[in-house]
Amino acid sequence: MHMAPAETPAAAAWGRLLDRQVEDLAMVQFVTPDGALTPAGEEYGVDVDLAQRLHRDMVLARRLDTEALALQRQGELNLWLMSWGQEAAQVGSIRALRQTDMVFPSYREHAAALCRGIAPAELMAQWRGIRHAGWDPSVSRFHIYSLVLGTQTLHATGYAMGAAMERSDEVVAVYFGDGSSSQGDVNEALNWSAAGTLPVLFFCQNNQWAISTPTTTQMRTPLHRRATGFGLDAYHVDGNDVLAVHAVTDVAARRIRAGSGPGLIEAQTYRFGGHSSSDDPQRYRTQADFDLWMGRDPLVRLERLLRTLGVEDDWFKELQEESDAFAVDVRSACKALAGSDLCDLFGNVYAEAHPVLAGEREQHMAFLAALESQGEA
């Protein structure tokens, strides 16, 4: 039953897959929600070892989300935006890239961030209100989060211009949401990257909602079709099918690396949680909508497939234990996060010395000293 990757030469498989993509933008799916392989999935074949690694990534990402939401409810985090439901889209795509490919995330890409080695504490620092960004992008090749929607697509485009000028074979990947695709910036990035044949991979997680606004309010033409109009290679994939996402991203990245210009992947997925920990999704979406998508859960689907392919119960048990230990670490890492001090922030604003900031810092220190001496008096 195991289909080793050697049986299906990846090159041939991705070539065939791509031909199909170009002819027909039907959504690529390898594994059905019940965990059965589709004909495309059969043809591509399953690398069980890879599938297990992707499953582990998804399980840990979901655990981070669950713990972080609980920490928010306990007042340890100010806010949390879950990637719950979108694990396959994020894990499948980032794992198909090279570690050296630069990534520009939006703000919900925790599953992708974990794959890049960003620690839970680094992620949570932002939502605990300690720092605006918790990690050094030069280490992880994962840029800081962008909260102003869609802006990062242009940053990725510019970064890719540099890569193109240097004739590097990097791919610059950028994540954004269906709602964000209404922003001018996103459309400018699609246009420019195509006009300049730049190595950008646009990855849209279409989770059906932008807070309370459904995708149908944002656009009439599906995003992957819009992208072809701009001149990008476009792909449409079941975003809750991690194997399909991985394969399609692999296809797209190879083409971009070979110099064919930007690509866009639209991954159909669903945000199981509210928009954020402050949101109440029951105000705008139905239980039936939620239940429909619950039936397409990316983790359940892969677990079913893996079990069919003979992965033993023990492996899942071990993963559960690893996840439990990880949860303990997440909680303690959150509570151990050091606080921040306003006095330290004056120096972060400008790269070079600045008299206004220097003066204000002095003024602030003097004010604190005066308060303290009043307190003592």
Next chain:
Amino acid sequence: MTTLTLGAAINAGLRQAMTDDDRVLVLGEDVGVLGGVFRVTDGLHAEFGPDRVVDTPLAESAIVGTAIGLALRGYRPVCEIQFDGFVYPAFDQIVSQLAKMRARSGGLLKLPVVIRIPVGGGIGAVEHHSESNEAYFAHTAGLRVVSCSNADDAFHMIQQAIHSDDPVIFYEPKRRYWEKGTVANEPSLGLHQAGVLRRGTDCVLAAHGPTVATALAAATAAEEDGYSVAVVDLRSISPLDLSTVRDLVRTTGRLVVVHEASTFFGLGAEVAAAVTEQCFFELKAPVLRVGAYNMPYPPAQVEDHFLPDVDRVLDAIDRSLDY
């Protein structure tokens, strides 16, 4: 006379304006079924329908640009920008289009567009959700800029803004949305008049929006130390009601301006310059400013140290009195 939260008062004001005039429309992200992330438009979609309460695509430039088109056709659009830090994608439409179109047309065109912006910090938010950007818009000729601080003003000022034939940037102090106050049936002041909330003989505090409550608390604390401090709620930032401020300054000789925005090139600087020009000989101390430092709004954990609080206002009053 009823009691409402500030947020509910804006909701009631919008409902009143929409009932009075069917050319009044509401446009914004999530303003429809959800009622906005702060629920300020709650119930309006159900009451007035999707043509008049429009859930827009997620694009601020489009929201304002489209509102301009609607206004050119005789509608009176009220745009909601979800958070202060998300108005900048619309900056061109506001600054180069909305603000200038009347002058560019030689005075022929009217642009009765209101842009509502929840403003300021103090709610423990992540970046871009706590900014105070009134100075950008006040610096732009062609825009009127107002800021409400309490439920009564919120209810009346939103309607007055909608009645204005000029574009109005309407600031709502988001950390005060849940504060209750009584709302009178009739407005006591015009849209661009400052309100004197407290009389005093030693020093004047001028504030707007979220810092009005801070100024009032500081005045109360100063009274315990034996100082008589007046408080004026500026309410309108552009135009500024200088005559009200000037009259108070003439009796005290001292003025401290309080706002959340950074002091550098801010509202306080404008007030200080204007008051100095007009009351030079009555001033006993330079006009002082209490506001933010010249840095991006910091992470939530330190916002309490960053926002002007009672201690910082009292410190400024002390410094003013020490001259």
